[in-house]
Amino acid sequence: xxxxxxILKRILQAIPLLIIVSMISFFIIRLSPVDPLAELRLxxxxxxxxxxxxxxxxxxxxxxxxxxxxxxxxxxxxxxxxTSNGEKVSDKLKERIPNTLLLTAIVIFLTWLAGIPLGxxxxxxxxxxxxxxxxxxxxxxxxxxxxxxxxxxLIFAVKTGWFPVGGLTSSDFLEKSLFGQVLDITHHxxxxxxxxxxxxxxxxxxxxxxxLLDVLDSDYVKFARAKGLSxxxxxxxHALRNAxxxxxxxxGFEFAGLLSGAALTEYVFQYPGLGRLILEAVMRSDINLVMxxxxxxxxxxxxxxxxxxxxxxxxxxxxxxxxx
Amino acid sequence: xxxxxxxxxxxxxxLCLKSCLHADMYDEKGVKGENSVQQEMFxxxxxxxxxxxxxxxxxSQSQTDVGKxxxxxxxxxxxxxxxxxxxxxxxxxxxxxxxEVMYDGLLSTxxxxxxxxxxxxxxxxxxxxxxxxxxxxxxxxxxxxxITADDVVFTWKNIIFDGMGNTSTRDxxxxxxxxxxxxxxxxxxxxxxxxxxxxxxxxxxxxxxAPKHVFEPAVKKGTEYFDGFLSTNTPPDKFVISGAFKIxxxxxxxxxxxxxxxxxxxxxxxxxxxxxxxxxxxxxxGDVNNEVLKFEGGELDVIGLQGxxxxxxxxxxxxxxxKVYNLGPSTGTMFVTMNLNNRKNAKGDYYVNPIKQKWFxxxxxxxxxxxxxxxxxxxxxxxxxxxxxxxxxxxxxxIYLNKNLKPYDKDIKKSEELLKLSGFYKDKKGRLFDKxxxxxxxDLYTNAGNTEREAIGVMVKQDLEDxxxxxxFKPVEFNTLVNKLVNTYDWDLVIMGLTxxxxxxxxxxxxxxxxxxxxxxxxxxxxxxxNDKLEWEKQLDKLFIEGALATKFEDRKRFYDEYQKIAYxxxxxxxxxxxxxxxxxRNKFKNIYPSMLGGLTHNIEEIYIEETKK
Numbered sequence: 001x002x003x004x005x006x007i008l009k010r011i012l013q014a015i016p017l018l019i020i021v022s023m024i025s026f027f028i029i030r031l032s033p034v035d036p037l038a039e040l041r042l043x044x045x046x047x048x049x050x051x052x053x054x055x056x057x058x059x060x061x062x063x064x065x066x067x068x069x070x071x072x073x074x075x076x077x078x079x080x081x082x083t084s085n086g087e088k089v090s091d092k093l094k095e096r097i098p099n100t101l102l103l104t105a106i107v108i109f110l111t112w113l114a115g116i117p118l119g120x121x122x123x124x125x126x127x128x129x130x131x132x133x134x135x136x137x138x139x140x141x142x143x144x145x146x147x148x149x150x151x152x153x154l155i156f157a158v159k160t161g162w163f164p165v166g167g168l169t170s171s172d173f174l175e176k177s178l179f180g181q182v183l184d185i186t187h188h189x190x191x192x193x194x195x196x197x198x199x200x201x202x203x204x205x206x207x208x209x210x211x212l213l214d215v216l217d218s219d220y221v222k223f224a225r226a227k228g229l230s231x232x233x234x235x236x237x238h239a240l241r242n243a244x245x246x247x248x249x250x251x252g253f254e255f256a257g258l259l260s261g262a263a264l265t266e267y268v269f270q271y272p273g274l275g276r277l278i279l280e281a282v283m284r285s286d287i288n289l290v291m292x293x294x295x296x297x298x299x300x301x302x303x304x305x306x307x308x309x310x311x312x313x314x315x316x317x318x319x320x321x322x323x324x
Numbered sequence: 325x326x327x328x329x330x331x332x333x334x335x336x337x338x339l340c341l342k343s344c345l346h347a348d349m350y351d352e353k354g355v356k357g358e359n360s361v362q363q364e365m366f367x368x369x370x371x372x373x374x375x376x377x378x379x380x381x382x383x384s385q386s387q388t389d390v391g392k393x394x395x396x397x398x399x400x401x402x403x404x405x406x407x408x409x410x411x412x413x414x415x416x417x418x419x420x421x422x423x424e425v426m427y428d429g430l431l432s433t434x435x436x437x438x439x440x441x442x443x444x445x446x447x448x449x450x451x452x453x454x455x456x457x458x459x460x461x462x463x464x465x466x467x468x469x470x471i472t473a474d475d476v477v478f479t480w481k482n483i484i485f486d487g488m489g490n491t492s493t494r495d496x497x498x499x500x501x502x503x504x505x506x507x508x509x510x511x512x513x514x515x516x517x518x519x520x521x522x523x524x525x526x527x528x529x530x531x532x533x534a535p536k537h538v539f540e541p542a543v544k545k546g547t548e549y550f551d552g553f554l555s556t557n558t559p560p561d562k563f564v565i566s567g568a569f570k571i572x573x574x575x576x577x578x579x580x581x582x583x584x585x586x587x588x589x590x591x592x593x594x595x596x597x598x599x600x601x602x603x604x605x606x607x608x609x610g611d612v613n614n615e616v617l618k619f620e621g622g623e624l625d626v627i628g629l630q631g632x633x634x635x636x637x638x639x640x641x642x643x644x645x646x647k648v649y650n651l652g653p654s655t656g657t658m659f660v661t662m663n664l665n666n667r668k669n670a671k672g673d674y675y676v677n678p679i680k681q682k683w684f685x686x687x688x689x690x691x692x693x694x695x696x697x698x699x700x701x702x703x704x705x706x707x708x709x710x711x712x713x714x715x716x717x718x719x720x721x722x723i724y725l726n727k728n729l730k731p732y733d734k735d736i737k738k739s740e741e742l743l744k745l746s747g748f749y750k751d752k753k754g755r756l757f758d759k760x761x762x763x764x765x766x767d768l769y770t771n772a773g774n775t776e777r778e779a780i781g782v783m784v785k786q787d788l789e790d791x792x793x794x795x796x797f798k799p800v801e802f803n804t805l806v807n808k809l810v811n812t813y814d815w816d817l818v819i820m821g822l823t824x825x826x827x828x829x830x831x832x833x834x835x836x837x838x839x840x841x842x843x844x845x846x847x848x849x850x851x852x853x854x855n856d857k858l859e860w861e862k863q864l865d866k867l868f869i870e871g872a873l874a875t876k877f878e879d880r881k882r883f884y885d886e887y888q889k890i891a892y893x894x895x896x897x898x899x900x901x902x903x904x905x906x907x908x909x910r911n912k913f914k915n916i917y918p919s920m921l922g923g924l925t926h927n928i929e930e931i932y933i934e935e936t937k938k
Contacts, residue, residue: 035803042842048841048850050491050492085415095577155617161622168578276577
């Protein structure tokens with residue numbers, strides 16, 4: 001019951017936050033000097049009437065406040081509006097969300113699967129050659145810019161011919177058997193997943209290692225050891241349970257990144273995901289599309305944090321007693 | 325003593341640098357290694373289709389080599405992909421290309437001569453303002469229903485003239501507030517009548533024809549419904565088409581796949597139905613770099629090349645399975661223009677400083693600037709030699725190009741003479757002053773981010789500084805620039821590019837006529853009636869009106885020759901160059917007839933694959 005109350009409180013708190021986020025984003029986009037009709041204006045074959053019609057259709061002839069009001073009203077009703085090309089924003093997003101989810105979910109799954117154990121092992125083998133090699137490797141992973149790494153891998157794909165140059169499916173995808181299709185997608189996913197995996201693994205592994213090292217140094221671990229508990233019990237029951245808490249907060253952020261994390265990589269690999277869509281929308285100042293994605297990002301972030309907090313309440317008795 | 329030695333060394337070094345700079349610009353022929361592409365324009369005579377009647381059906385018979393059936397060709401488009409597959413709604417090039425693959429028009433354009441040739445039509449006659457179109461008999465839509473005059477009348481009357489979808493075709497046909505009319509003569513004959521003789525109309529007849537039985541319900545539901553009709557979300561089996569290929573699959577942000585239309589009306593010399601290829605794929609790629617990688621990785625079959633990639637591909641060509649074609653100058657023009665505006669804005673201030681107005685409105689000044697610019701140098705340094713210097717208002721591949729207007733080289737002496745004529749003088753420091761003693765200093769704008777134009781700006785600035793002018797080169801954001809050009813008019817000089825039509829000069833009327841929306845060099849606000857046309861602006865207005873009214877090519881050419889001559893002399897635009905169009909295609913594709921107007925694959929139904937064994 002208390003948890004439900006807490007959730008409700010958090011959701012109510014989120015509403016003014018969303019309003020502020022939406023207002024700031026809307027005004028910043030509209031105040032930027034990007035004119036969605038600039039290209040049309042310089043086209044000799046476009047008539048004055050067409051330009052006027054477009055201006056009206058996009059609502060550019062009205063003051064910004066009214067434009068915002070109109071947008072907010074339809075957003076509340078769950079209508080995301082249409083893009084500057086007249087397509088439904090919700091349709092556009094629906095096309096791309098599964099692709100991005102596929103990519104980010106695989107990446108998050110793999111990084112957590114590899115990052116947590118690697119972090120633990122590194123912490124337990126502190127300052128051994130294994131730890132040092134891992135530190136060097138993850139440092140490289142953290143330092144290398146994602147787009148650069150992606151370009152390197154693309155060139156690798158072109159030179160060797162082992163991997164397709166970007167995209168998600170081959171052009172004869174429809175003719176393939178189900179197994180062939182799965183194989184095809186996997187084939188296309190390997191390179192982008194490698195890039196994103198390398199990048200986020202580094203952060204995660206180091207975070208886990210640092211957390212565990214902190215905890216291993218604390219008094220209660222020393223006490224547990226002194227009590228004569230087996231090393232396994234000390235680590236699993238005492239150290240790990242405490243070290244994992246900050247990771248749960250991190251998981252909340254990962255959740256927010258599910259739909260927005262990988263624009264650059266998507267762009268380089270020509271991956272048909274949300275990132276590419278939004279990037280192109282921003283360049284065109286396609287307000288409804290950009291707003292929809294920003295709101296989606298904000299909601300996902302709030303939701304991610306909420307989930308993380310709830311998980312924390314469940315795992316950490318200290319918070320349970322203190323906050324709720 | 326030692327110091328003097330260093331100074332001497334430094335001077336020698338600087339002199340060396342300077343001479344190197346100049347020596348490196350270009351040699352006399354303008355040819356240096358990679359320019360060799362420029363020489364080999366390789367065009368073959370394209371055999372035009374003939375009409376052949378078999379069992380009551382008027383097929384269009386291809387006269388090219390008979391090839392093998394089967395295979396796929398992969399093209400690419402850069403950007404976000406299509407917004408619609410309805411050719412009447414398309415507002416951008418990609419949507420237009422991708423939807424017009426599926427719908428043929430009554431006429432099309434001969435890829436070499438640029439003259440109108442029959443497509444869905446069997447024949448056509450033009451008599452003043454009457455156009456009679458004879459349709460091919462026995463043609464079928466992809467669902468088996470016949471293509472008749474009803475479809476044509478419906479398309480023109482109910483879609484185009486009633487203003488469904490993109491109305492730019494309709495807007496371009498309004499003459500004195502009236503639209504042309506269309507009527508059915510019999511099942512296979514249609515008559516169009518324009519209110520006055522209006523030559524550009526014939527080009528509009530290449531607009532796709534829509535199947536009435538599919539489009540009519542949508543048209544009846546109104547414009548708003550029509551805007552979403554046959555969108556990118558429409559399942560492929562809903563399309564009923566007349567073109568060589570029909571959509572099979574659209575994967576957003578990845579590709580569009582077309583399959584061959586088994587009912588297509590073009591046959592080969594053995595009377596077998598074309599197209600040869602089974603599938604046509606357009607990959608949707610985000611940028612040029614990715615496109616190049618995809619071509620090199622073998623995922624693409626055809627690619628358009630630019631800049632440094634051309635020489636690299638030329639090198640690769642020798643041991644690869646593709647050939648690079650030079651398709652000649654493009655329809656794009658790059659120019660510098662001056663602001664001749666002498667009007668005041670709503671607040672009563674001049675748009676352009678009156679001191680500067682005197683310069684820009686002085687023909688001698690404009691010509692002096694023109695002679696000072698080294699076009700060959702610009703082509704060589706910026707376009708990697710892959711461009712053609714431009715001196716005329718029509719692009720170099722235009723069928724209306726006035727060939728009497730001769731190119732000329734940079735001529736600083738002539739520039740200085742012209743400036744002297746108008747009373748400009750130089751002081752001891754070499755700075756240029758006008759006859760009232762004002763220092764000649766102005767701003768030169770272009771859109772930031774366009775590296776090509778930014779580089780041109782630097783070179784133009786250097787050339788003009790040779791004359792003693794002080795040029796402040798200011799690349800600004802694209803939207804800001806457009807706003808300056810079409811709204812606030814507060815600019816001096818600007819470097820811009822426009823694309824024209826190689827077939828129809830009338831498309832440039834928005835630029836050249838004094839009330840046009842893109843009459844940048846002397847822009848008047850929309851719906852204003854200023855009575856301050858310059859003498860040559862009046863002439864241009866007259867020429868564009870008469871040019872559109874004349875119907876014979878020769879007559880029209882006279883008018884448009886004259887307009888180019890005026891532009892050539894008055895220099896409202898100082899044209900710089902047109903980039904060359906360079907494309908590469910894999911060798912396995914046969915029946916390739918490269919053409920300046922049509923590109924590499926204008927005869928897509930005739931192209932076939934022949935694998936050559938190594």
